[in-house]
Amino acid sequence: MSAPLAADWFARPTLEVSRDLIGCRLVREDAGGGRRVGRIVETEGYLQDDPAFHGWNAIDHATGLLKPTGRGRDLFVAPGRAYVYKIYGRYWLLNVVTEPEGIGGAVLIRAVEPVDGIDAMYEGRPAARRDRDLGSGPGKLTQALGIGPEMHGADLTRPPLYFLPPEHPTGAIDVTTRIGLTRGIELDYRFFERGNPHVSLGVPSDVAAARRRKRGAPRSRRTPR
DNA sequence: ACGAGGATGCTCT
DNA sequence: GAGCATCCTCGTG
Numbered sequence: 001m002s003a004p005l006a007a008d009w010f011a012r013p014t015l016e017v018s019r020d021l022i023g024c025r026l027v028r029e030d031a032g033g034g035r036r037v038g039r040i041v042e043t044e045g046y047l048q049d050d051p052a053f054h055g056w057n058a059i060d061h062a063t064g065l066l067k068p069t070g071r072g073r074d075l076f077v078a079p080g081r082a083y084v085y086k087i088y089g090r091y092w093l094l095n096v097v098t099e100p101e102g103i104g105g106a107v108l109i110r111a112v113e114p115v116d117g118i119d120a121m122y123e124g125r126p127a128a129r130r131d132r133d134l135g136s137g138p139g140k141l142t143q144a145l146g147i148g149p150e151m152h153g154a155d156l157t158r159p160p161l162y163f164l165p166p167e168h169p170t171g172a173i174d175v176t177t178r179i180g181l182t183r184g185i186e187l188d189y190r191f192f193e194r195g196n197p198h199v200s201l202g203v204p205s206d207v208a209a210a211r212r213r214k215r216g217a218p219r220s221r222r223t224p225r
Numbered sequence: 226a227c228g229a230g231g232a233t234g235c236t237c238t
Numbered sequence: 239g240a241g242c243a244t245c246c247t248c249g250t251g
Contacts, residue, residue, distance in 0.1 A: 044243070052243070057237075071236075088244050089234030095243085108243055127246070139244050180243050202244085 004162035010079035014098040014105035018045035019191050021096075021163070023170030026112055028145040029160040036120050036145050038112025038135050039167075042192040042199045044178045046075075046095070048104035052184035054085065055104040074153065075104045082161070084142075084152040091139030092148050096156050096163075110138045110179070110190075112145075113198040121145070137200040171195065177204040185209060 005024065010017055021043050028036040046053040058072030059065070066076060074083050075097060083095040083106050099105035112135035114121055121134045121144035128134050128144075135141040142148070147161065156162055172194040177185055179202035186206055192199045203211075 046243075054243080085243075086235065088232080088242065090232075091244050093243060110243085137244070178243070182241085200244095205243095 002164050004157050004164060005080075006157050007078060007080040010096060010098050010157075011100045012098065014045040014047050014107060015189065017096075017098045018043045018107045018189065019173060021107060021109070022173050022191055022193055023166035023168075025115065025164040025167065026109065026141075026145065027159075027162055027164060028117075028147070030120070030146070031160075034117055034120055036117030037115040038141060038145060039115050040109060040111075040163075041113050041196045042109075042111035042190070044108040044110055044191070045098075045189040046106050046108065047189070048099070050184050050187065050189075052178065052181045052187075053104060053106075054083075055106075059104070072104075075106050076102055077153075080155060080157045082151050082154045082156050084147065084149055086149070087139065092142045093138045094142055094147050094151070108138060109141065110202075111136050111192070111198055111200045112141045113196065114144070132197055136198050137202070177206045179204055181205040 021040050024040050026038045026040055048055060055072035055075035058067050058070045060067055066073060077097055078101045079097055079099060081097045083097055085093045087093055094109045095106040097106050114131050114134045122128055124146050125134055125140060125143045134144045151161060154161060173191055174194045175188050176190045177188055178190045
């Protein structure tokens with residue numbers, strides 16, 4: 001049996017970690033001895049020099065120094081910690097912090113393939129009708145694995161939440177722009193296992209923007225930079 | 226199958 | 239007050 005991925009493993013360039021996490025397993029241990037395991041099939045990298053990065057606003061870009069307040073500071077902590085973020089007032093998203101302490105970076109876990117503890121995953125996700133509804137999106141997998149705000153800041157190199165290296169060979173990995181963004185939409189920072197049915201159904205942001213323009217729908221007034 | 230629109234509440238301006 | 243690293247439901251084909 002393998003050991004959990006250690007802090008050194010996460011203290012690498014964010015895009016390397018993002019790619020290498022594909023095929024790894026995310027393990028959630030419950031107090032009652034239960035175990036839920038998802039095989040990671042989709043990730044996105046968020047870098048310090050990246051307008052979509054939540055830590056972007058934590059940096060004073062005139063001086064390069066970290067501001068004393070704000071949620072984004074939690075993306076500059078030691079590698080292997082959790083950054084858990086609430087989106088649209090409803091869903092929790094799991095990131096693992098990357099790069100050496102003091103440098104910003106994180107990987108968003110966007111989709112997992114259910115491997116073990118599937119019954120418990122359904123309990124967390126009443127809306128799921130079939131297995132592919134359990135982990136095929138960043139807000140879905142946190143429900144399925146019981147990940148919420150109490151995990152923010154947790155050390156993800158040990159129980160109750162940690163990563164294990166791949167158990168089987170990983171398929172081909174494709175790279176695209178990220179999903180659901182209005183800034184940094186041109187950056188190819190999304191990784192997923194080709195052909196895996198548990199990859200999320202989201203549309204890469206540059207494709208979505210092109211569709212909106214074609215339809216003549218109102219464009220975002222925000223200037224990407 | 227696919228697309229449109231609503232839910233919903235916190236963070237930052 | 240705007241914007242958001244999303245998901246679900248309900249139309250239509």
